[in-house]
Amino acid sequence: GEGSGMEVQLGIGADGTAPDEDWTWTEASYNADKDGLFSGDIANDEYQATATAPSELGVYDYAGRAKLSGGDWLLCGLGAECGGSGSSDSYSSADSGHLMVTP
Numbered sequence: 001g002e003g004s005g006m007e008v009q010l011g012i013g014a015d016g017t018a019p020d021e022d023w024t025w026t027e028a029s030y031n032a033d034k035d036g037l038f039s040g041d042i043a044n045d046e047y048q049a050t051a052t053a054p055s056e057l058g059v060y061d062y063a064g065r066a067k068l069s070g071g072d073w074l075l076c077g078l079g080a081e082c083g084g085s086g087s088s089d090s091y092s093s094a095d096s097g098h099l100m101v102t103p
Helices: none
Strands: 006-014 024-027 029-034 044-048 058-068 074-076 097-101
Touching: 006 044
Parallel strands: none
Antiparallel strands: 006 024, 006 058, 029 044, 058 074, 058 097
């Protein structure tokens, strides 16, 4: 089941920027347990969110962040151990999700 004290959000912000309080953040909810390093170990919690795209046309980045029991926000991303180029906080704009708003 869901880990105790977890808070997870999905953020959308300007392309090429680091996630911060200028981004628009949406609360995510627990969805299911998922496999960790090995099939059947059910070591990971999966969260999901539905966000509203910005009204202005353009390209945006999106990313997740999480905190435990009111601690500091930690950014979610692909660190080197997962094949990404994320920094020590695992976030890299190049590895983030990209959202294109078109007419």
